[in-house]
Amino acid sequence: MSWIEGEDYYQDEEGMVTLTAKYLRERGFCCGKGCLHCPYDYIRVPEPTRSYLLDERQKNDTQNK
16 A cells, blocks of 8 residues: 555655554554554553653644634
8 A cells, every 4th residue: 555645644844754644544553653643542552651642632632722
């Protein structure tokens, strides 16, 4: 499977690749690496990192409303 830029991933100014929630959902599982757009609530990310990522996501969601 080949990735489609803007649909499956995007790149920042430094060239870092970020996978989209659409791609991660289609993949079907959490990889445990703390992906920014993880649709699985970081289920396989070990603590305390998982709690930190969930807190940060909640803060960002609250700020964007």
